[in-house]
Amino acid sequence: MFLNPVSTANSKPHRAAIGVVFIAKLIGKILFISTNVYIVVLMGTLSGDSTIMEKRDNGSLRESR
Numbered sequence: 001m002f003l004n005p006v007s008t009a010n011s012k013p014h015r016a017a018i019g020v021v022f023i024a025k026l027i028g029k030i031l032f033i034s035t036n037v038y039i040v041v042l043m044g045t046l047s048g049d050s051t052i053m054e055k056r057d058n059g060s061l062r063e064s065r
Helices: 007-065
Strands: none
Touching: none
16 A cells, blocks of 8 residues: 555545545434434324323313213
C-alpha cells in the first residue's frame, strides 16, 4: 500500500466512503430496529390501554342496558 502513494490516495477516499456508507447503514439498521421495537412497545401499551378502555366501555354499556 505504502509503495504506491498514488493508488493509496485514490483508494482511500473510496474506502472511506464505503466505510461511511457501511457505518451509516449499520446505524440506520440499529435505529430502524430500535424505533420498530419502540413503536411495537408503544402500540402494545396503547392497545393494552385501549382494550382496558374497551372493557370498561363494554361494562358500562352492559350496565346501561
